[in-house]
Amino acid sequence: MVQQKLSVGERIELSxxxxxxxxxxxxSYEGQDVFVLGGIPGERVTAEVVRVRRKYVAATVVxxxxxxxxxxxxxxxxxxxxxxCQWQHLDYHAQLDIKRDKVVDALERVGGLQNVSxxxxxxxxxxxxxxxxxxxxxxKSGDLGFVNxxxxxxxxxxxxxxxxxxxxxxxxxxxDRCGETTQLAVRAGRDTGDYLVQPPLKNPEISVPTxxxxxxxxxxxxxxxxxxxxxxxxxxxxxxxxxxxxxxxAGLSGKEVLLDAYTGVGTFAIxxxxxxxxxxxxxxxxxxxxxxxxxxxxxxxxxxxLGKTEEVLSDLPCPPDVVIVDPPRAGCQAAALEKLLELKxxxxxxxxCDPETLARDLKVLRAGSYSVVQIQPLxxxxxxxxxxxVALLEYSPIDSPLxxxxxxxxxxxxxxxxxxxxxxxxSNAPEEQKEGETAEEMVERLSRxxxxxxxxxxxxxxxxxxxxxxxxxxxxxxxxxxxSDARRMLVELRGTEHQVTTGLTVINVATGRSLTxxxxxxxxxxxxxxxxxxxxxxxxxxxxxxxAYAVQDAEFRPATVRSGCYTNVVxxxxxxxxxxxxxxxxxxxxALNSEVSxxxxxxxxxxxxxxxxx
Numbered sequence: 001m002v003q004q005k006l007s008v009g010e011r012i013e014l015s016x017x018x019x020x021x022x023x024x025x026x027x028s029y030e031g032q033d034v035f036v037l038g039g040i041p042g043e044r045v046t047a048e049v050v051r052v053r054r055k056y057v058a059a060t061v062v063x064x065x066x067x068x069x070x071x072x073x074x075x076x077x078x079x080x081x082x083x084x085c086q087w088q089h090l091d092y093h094a095q096l097d098i099k100r101d102k103v104v105d106a107l108e109r110v111g112g113l114q115n116v117s118x119x120x121x122x123x124x125x126x127x128x129x130x131x132x133x134x135x136x137x138x139x140k141s142g143d144l145g146f147v148n149x150x151x152x153x154x155x156x157x158x159x160x161x162x163x164x165x166x167x168x169x170x171x172x173x174x175x176d177r178c179g180e181t182t183q184l185a186v187r188a189g190r191d192t193g194d195y196l197v198q199p200p201l202k203n204p205e206i207s208v209p210t211x212x213x214x215x216x217x218x219x220x221x222x223x224x225x226x227x228x229x230x231x232x233x234x235x236x237x238x239x240x241x242x243x244x245x246x247x248x249x250a251g252l253s254g255k256e257v258l259l260d261a262y263t264g265v266g267t268f269a270i271x272x273x274x275x276x277x278x279x280x281x282x283x284x285x286x287x288x289x290x291x292x293x294x295x296x297x298x299x300x301x302x303x304x305x306l307g308k309t310e311e312v313l314s315d316l317p318c319p320p321d322v323v324i325v326d327p328p329r330a331g332c333q334a335a336a337l338e339k340l341l342e343l344k345x346x347x348x349x350x351x352x353c354d355p356e357t358l359a360r361d362l363k364v365l366r367a368g369s370y371s372v373v374q375i376q377p378l379x380x381x382x383x384x385x386x387x388x389x390v391a392l393l394e395y396s397p398i399d400s401p402l403x404x405x406x407x408x409x410x411x412x413x414x415x416x417x418x419x420x421x422x423x424x425x426x427s428n429a430p431e432e433q434k435e436g437e438t439a440e441e442m443v444e445r446l447s448r449x450x451x452x453x454x455x456x457x458x459x460x461x462x463x464x465x466x467x468x469x470x471x472x473x474x475x476x477x478x479x480x481x482x483x484s485d486a487r488r489m490l491v492e493l494r495g496t497e498h499q500v501t502t503g504l505t506v507i508n509v510a511t512g513r514s515l516t517x518x519x520x521x522x523x524x525x526x527x528x529x530x531x532x533x534x535x536x537x538x539x540x541x542x543x544x545x546x547x548a549y550a551v552q553d554a555e556f557r558p559a560t561v562r563s564g565c566y567t568n569v570v571x572x573x574x575x576x577x578x579x580x581x582x583x584x585x586x587x588x589x590x591a592l593n594s595e596v597s598x599x600x601x602x603x604x605x606x607x608x609x610x611x612x613x614x
Contacts, residue, residue, distance in 0.1 A: 006032065006057050010049045013065070016041050019098065022149075023086030023385030024058075032057050037150075038080050038089055040068040051150040054098045054192055058150040063079070070094035075128075075161065075596045082155040085162065085383040096121040096379060100385040103355045103377050111359030112416075113372060121377040121387065122245070127236040130382065131162045133234045133423065134171070134186045142179030144171060162383060164190045173208045186490040187226070190236070198228045214291070219243070220271055224295045230288045231264045231328075235380050242351070242388065243271045248410075249392045250322045250349050252276055259320035259345070261285040262327050266302075268291030268351075272324075273302045280305060280320065282312045289574065313339035322347045331357030334364075334544055339405035341368035341424050348393040353380065358389055367412040370486050371396050372398050401461040401586065405454040410468060410550070410571040419572055422464075427453040431467065431478065439476040440518050443503030448516050451505040458509045462586050465505040468571050470547030471520075472498040483537050486548035490536075490558075492548055495527045497562070500546070500569045505577060508584040515580045519573040521564025523551070528558060 006012070012315035014027035016039045025039030027047075036047045038061035045066075047059035059079055064071065070461035074080070076089035088094050099121045107113040123131060136144040137154060145157040158175065159168050166188035174197070178184055181199055182450060188195035192215075200211025217224050217232055220240040226232045230324035246268060252258065252275040260269040263281035265288050273279045279302045283289045289306050296302050307311045309325075310333055323345040325332060332352065333341070341364075342349065348370060352358035362372055370393040378390040404411060415422050427450040433442045451465025470477040472493060480486035499520050507514040522539070536556040549558045551569045567574045 006049050006052055008049050008052060011046055011062065012049070012059070013047055013190045014039075014047050016043045016045060019102070019385075026124075029057070034059055035082065036061060037086065041089060041345055042179060043068050043071070043383045047147060048368035050148075057448075060340045068158075071502060078155060078157060078160075081148060081153075083149040084146050084160075088383050091406060092123070092382065095382065099379060099385075100377050102385070103375060103389055106359040108376070109359075110356050111363040111366075113359065113362060113366070116372050117374040119374065119376045122241060124379045124382045125236075125241070125381040128161045130235045130237060131160075131167065132164060132188055132190060132236060133232070134160065134167050136164050136171075136178075136184045136186070137186055138178045138182050140179075141176065143176045144174060144178060144184060164188070164189055165367070166193070166195060170195060170208055174206060176199075177203050177205050179203075185215075185228070186388050187215050187228075189215060189217040191218040192223060192334075196228055219267060222295075223269065224265055224267065224270075225291045226265055227287045227291050230285065230291060231377050233267070233380070234272070238380050238388075238590065239267070239478075242378055242380070242390070243268065243299070245378065245390050245545065245587075246324060246349055246351065247272055247275055249374075249376065250347060252322065256316060256321040259316070261313070261325045261340075263292060263304070263325055264288050264326075266295050268324050268326065269302055270296050270299060272551070273299050274537065275607055276322075276408040278300065278318075279303070279398060280316060282307065282309050284308045292443075308337050309333075312334035313343055313531060316343075319343070320345050322349065324349045325350065326351035329354045329357065331361050332541075334409055337361060337364050337409070338366075338426060341365065341370075344369070344395050346395050348395070350389075350391040350393065350475040352355055352389050352391070353386060355387060355389060358391065359372060362391060362393070362569055363416075363462060364409050364412060365393055367416040367422075369395060402581075403458060403461050403463045405450045405463055407466045408448070408466075408544075408571055409551075412573045414567055414574060423461075424456045427451075427456075429453055433476055433566045439469050439471045439474075439501050440503070442476060443469055443501050444516050444518050445503070447503035448506040448514075451507050451514070452457070454509045455509050461509050462581055462584065463505075463507045463509060464572075464577065465507075466502055468500060468502040468546050468568075468570050470498060470523075471501055472496060479546055480542060483543075486542040487533065490528075490542070492532050493512060493525050493549070494533075496525055498523050498525065498547075500551075501610075502563075502571060502573055504573060504580065506509045506577070506580040506584055508586075511585070513584055517580065519565055519568045519576050521566070521570065523559050523571050524562050525549075525559040526557075528556070 016025040018026045020026045024037050027034045033056040038058045038064050046063040048062045049059045051058040055237040070091045079088045137147050139154045143156050185198045194216040196212035196215040197210040214225050219236050247307045256276050258276040258279045260281040263269050263283045264369045269279050271282035283303045329365045373392040376390045378388045402422035404422050404424050405427045429449045445463040446467035451463045455463040501520045503518045505516045565573045
């Protein structure tokens with residue numbers, strides 16, 4: 001049967017089955033995935049197609065044939081046109097339940113975290129009129145509005161129900177007068193009466209001052225100076241509740257050393273300083289640190305540290321008892337997670353506005369001896385599919401004889417999937433190829449160096465060292481220095497057949513015995529397009545990987561394993577690892593993951609199959 005392609009403007013009847021990732025309801029129509037704005041799972045609707053993409057169809061509800069009991073009438077006249085709100089048609093109590101379900105789903109699907117205590121979503125004090133920050137697009141006639149996510153049509157907006165009155169008053173004074181720019185940001189403090197408009201505007205018809213570099217905002221009764229480019233919570237009433245949740249979650253008694261690892265303008269650090277003995281706060285933006293120091297006037301137990309989180313974590317004035325991380329939506333960088341694992345703070349409170357990146361990072365932290373105690377969702381963004389979470393993790397050293405001398409997230413994931421308990425102790429050994437050294441000789445030497453460094457500081461256990469490289473026509477290709485270097489590597493490898501070689505060393509610390517070996521797999525890289533390559537580079541995925549790619553990258557799908565061990569290509573040949581461990585006296589645990597061990601142990605007969613294209 002030939003699949004009939006849908007067309008924009010076509011109307012179809014759909015039974016809505018589940019929620020999509022961006023807040024739409026999902027349905028299937030003649031084998032095509034359809035994402036329906038304004039729908040609720042369980043409903044039957046008539047929907048109009050608004051965009052046809054290669055992998056899915058976007059549509060919007062035009063008639064509800066069988067409504068959900070959770071459906072209400074959206075109060076906003078722009079609902080469905082601007083797409084900034086996804087759930088105005090959904091009862092607020094249902095929104096809270098669905099946001100909790102979304103968190104649970106991400107934890108299980110992305111993080112592999114089962115049976116984690118996820119509490120009920122805490123409601124926002126206000127369901128409308130809560131936002132203090134608006135980003136407007138400017139239309140051709142100088143009017144302000146938003147752009148529909150799917151159709152890309154501009155929608156003129158005279159009043160946004162999510163913004164508080166201060167924002168809407170400024171919008172009214174700017175409307176139809178902003179043709180000198182294409183984008184406009186308005187930030188306003190409801191309680192302070194202060195505001196800023198960026199960029200500066202010169203139109204003499206505009207009576208509102210513009211171009212301010214800062215404005216004053218208020219949270220929990222304290223004023224904060226916020227620079228135009230700096231992050232600040234958009235819902236200050238819920239932000240006050242967030243601070244209380246973080247304080248209670250951290251269990252602050254006034255005696256702890258507290259570290260705020262992504263402090264911004266200092267919100268957490270400043271408001272929690274009265275409940276700790278000493279607070280250190282890290283921020284890489286000098287403008288934000290300048291604001292933070294201004295905001296913290298009079299607080300004596302607070303010190304700001306300028307720099308990237310992953311760099312400053314290596315040189316703290318003293319070890320913290322509690323660490324708070326509130327990274328951007330993209331989550332923590334791999335290097336920052338590695339440093340957090342090395343820090344071994346007894347408690348870690350992770351604040352996140354994206355359940356999927358939270359789940360991804362929790363998976364790494366859990367593999368490094370942290371246990372996830374509980375997660376508290378908060379509704380920071382009513383009427384939208386976004387949800388904030390506060391996760392509590394506690395450091396619990398694993399009673400295990402295995403020590404991984406690597407901070408690689410891929411190697412941690414492989415050992416975790418295998419069901420092995422282990423401790424992570426990165427060696428930080430230099431990774432350089434010596435003159436005249438083959439790729440095989442180099443990875444064996446580096447794996448041995450890493451394992452020996454960690455073993456020298458250990459009294460028992462089995463230390464695992466590993467190092468991987470891509471080999472093209474006998475030349476070793478390591479990790480890229482920057483985006484330009486990643487681009488060069490990918491262009492060079494595109495369309496080639498090459499190898500991935502991993503060196504592996506295992507040391508039995510108690511006996512001093514060690515084994516070193518390497519494994520090689522043959523790789524076929526496809527002829528991906530420049531656009532695909534640029535998307536991969538923009539995602540940051542290539543930056544810590546030999547050859548600037550990951551065979552397991554489900555989005556890019558750059559290569560297949562023609563022959564050899566798949567887990568060797570990912571970074572740790574589980575098949576050979578278990579053989580070496582057992583040869584040195586390690587007792588394989590009965591809980592070893594049979595599915596993974598069946599795929600990766602013994603002969604490891606991988607061929608060019610669907611398994612190899614993950």
